[in-house]
Amino acid sequence: MSVFGKIHLGYLVIETEKFADWRRFGRDAIGMHLDESCSDVLRFRLDDNTCRFLLRRGPAEDTTALGWEIDGHATFETIQARVRSHGVPMTEGTAEEAALRGVERFTRFPGPNGLAQEIYVNPRTGSERLRLGASGGFVTGPAGMGHVAIATKRPHEMRGYYSTVFDARLSDYIDETINGLKFKIRFLRVNERHHTVAIAATTRLPLNPIRTRIQHCNVQVGELQDMTMAYHRVKDLGFDIALSVGQHTNDKELSFYAVSPSGFEWEVGWNPIVVDESTWEPTTHQGISMWGHTPEGQDIVELLGRFKTGAQSVLHHEATVPALAGAGIADD
Template sequence: MSVFGKVQLGYLVVESQRFDEWRSFGSDAIGLHVDELGADTMRFRLDERECRFLIQRGPAEDLMAIGWHITDHETFDRVIGRVTDRGVPVVEGAPEEAALRGVERLWRFPGPKGIVQEIFTVARDSPDPLRMTTSAFVTGDSGMGHVAITSREPLAIHRYYDTVFDSRLTDYIDENIGGLTLRIRFLRVNERHHSIAVANVQGLKIEPVRTRCQHVNIQAGTLDDMVGAYRRVLDLGFKMAWSIGQHTNDKELSFYCVSPSGFEVEVGWNPIVITPELEEAWQVATHQGISIWGHQTVDPGIVDKLGQLRQAASHLLRPEITVPALSGAPA
């Protein structure tokens, strides 16, 4: 039985030493609600949920885990069964870990690129009112946004999320970067156009991105909210990667800025929602180029559209972490 439509992106876990920068970036620039739980833990809220971003002190400066909300216990057990049946270790999260994430029934297992996959069934709402500059973010049944990663094994990642969550291929984008065609595939697990995007960097001779993810996306409630965040990011001196533009495939208007940990944060507005009517007739297409308009490079130090290419000497090829038992060829 398919679990598609019963899965949504719930929260993200980031490890960082740059708490002062994250506090200002998340609260003052992007416009999120911030809760400081101590010297080593900070949470950001986008909505009534207790936690959407969990920032924990540590040296990685990276996205460490993706938390997936499984909407019922039967589906949760089905996902656990799929993972354990293939011999992949599944570990129950400690009660204090679940509490930090504001969830119940927390389990985790290995994921592509070394990003731990965490699943839970119940998310707690906070009794405290939101204190945000932004009026609202769009979450609900489609989850909090998406995660984009680069990979030399894009098909393996596609198969991973197909095996675990019955993901569906939404579409492709072919983008030319310095004479090399970069193919990006977009995977959905619910009505959101995509919850995972995977850029194929198999042909690149150096590792384009230091961090496990290239960017994470959140969806502003209004156009004014998105534009307001863009202005605050610039005014506060945070690095802008791409200016406001519109994507070819999901039609989302968005901008990209660089988080204190180095991966980008995309703040978007009004992407396509694949309703049941659209789902029934959906055809996978390939779009030429990432953007219809805009999304121009803002920072002159960013030399390509992946946004994080550094000096070649600092990006020697390194082995990519995969989970073969969950990403092998489909039966």
């Protein structure tokens, strides 16, 4: 049984010591609802769900888990059976952990690049009145809360993983040169959103210039003004802009990229296309942007740091889950 269309990106778990910076970034700059009702954690909401971003104290300064909302217990059990049939261990979340995430129950299992995967059913509704800085709200619903982009040295295995576990489908490719490195980016969808996981990999040397488990996460706002106002708030509050406002070649989303307090990038976007499954055909685009998305504020120290990270990654083992990657999926 295919589970495509019954999977939705539901939340991210982030480990950080920079709570004060994240309060300003998430609430004041991006415009999300801040919930500090639980001790020693921060939670951000985008909609009625209790939690879309769970921030816990720790030194990683990184995203540590992706939470996936599953439509119904039958689909939940189908995915559990898939994972277990390949000999991959699963751990049931405790009642306390589930409450922090605002879900009825969840199960955790390992994912590629050291990013844990958590599947859950029945998200809870937040008890506080929603307070957002985006007048048109954030777009979630059947398309999920947004997307993540992950840099990897093993793109075929990562694509195979999400296809095996979630029946992810290929939307398209982008070929791009970034800071002198040639990348091929694969865009995977699990529902009507053009992509929920983007997989970026260099085309020659097996290296990864990104320190964090995700390169960026994306949230979508309901009105163009909400995106442009968030851009100005980010700058006015002193947070770095990674890429200015621009429009992507493949999903046509207008967006900008800020640098989060933990170092990975945060894309705020508006009006991406919705995939029509009856007519969609994967294609390859040259370059990530039709216009805009120009780098802002990158200095030589930052660029050298990325080159150093990339060079060191050649010698470092990248966490994978071979049992769920099959033989990997080669490009067509």
